[in-house]
């Protein structure tokens with residue numbers, strides 16, 4: 001059930017049936033010249049919808065909250081179209097949202113994250129909230145938590161890479177410009193924090209070779225990830 005389409009009295013009814021809410025969290029940022037700026041929003045929103053469908057089949061109801069579009073994205077901020085929210089701002093903002101849902105009576109809050117830079121602020125937001133409220137927060141980072149499954153489908157994964165490009169081809173193929181898809185895997189031995197490090201680490205906003213991406217791989221990733229999350233939530 002999509003919260004954004006409900007009236008307040010419908011929402012009140014949903015609370016009687018669902019004790020879990022999924023909040024998709026994304027980022028507006030450069031994803032190469034072949035993927036849209038809201039790639040990290042599209043993926044977690046789609047995964048959330050698939051999880052809901054599977055839970056419904058198990059006879060379970062769940063609420064999907066409107067997504068948090070903007071995230072913390074320091075490294076990619078060297079590219080136009082990246083809108084970076086400072087880590088402390090995101091932490092406080094997400095904490096307030098978690099606490100509002102806790103006050104509404106939800107017992108489990110799932111942060112369905114689509115972006116690496118959000119991980120630490122989201123953990124901190126959750127830690128602050130659970131200190132105050134009797135609520136459990138799950139942080140799901142689909143490309144990390146299900147990496148093994150993804151690497152059974154793709155030969156590599158990375159920012160705007162084979163896995164992410166495949167997923168967007170499955171969700172919104174009309175937004176993918178495969179003729180512009182190029183890139184390679186780049187890694188540092190240690191984490192270097194420098195204002196323009198994104199130019200080196202993510203040339204053109206890519207860190208992986210996206211050219212092996214296909215719609216079928218994306219569908220397979222979405223299926224395995226959503227199936228596993230639904231099972232975890234269904235018990």
Ligand SMILES: [Zn+2]
Pocket residue numbers: 031039040114115159160164
């Ligand atoms: Zn991404």
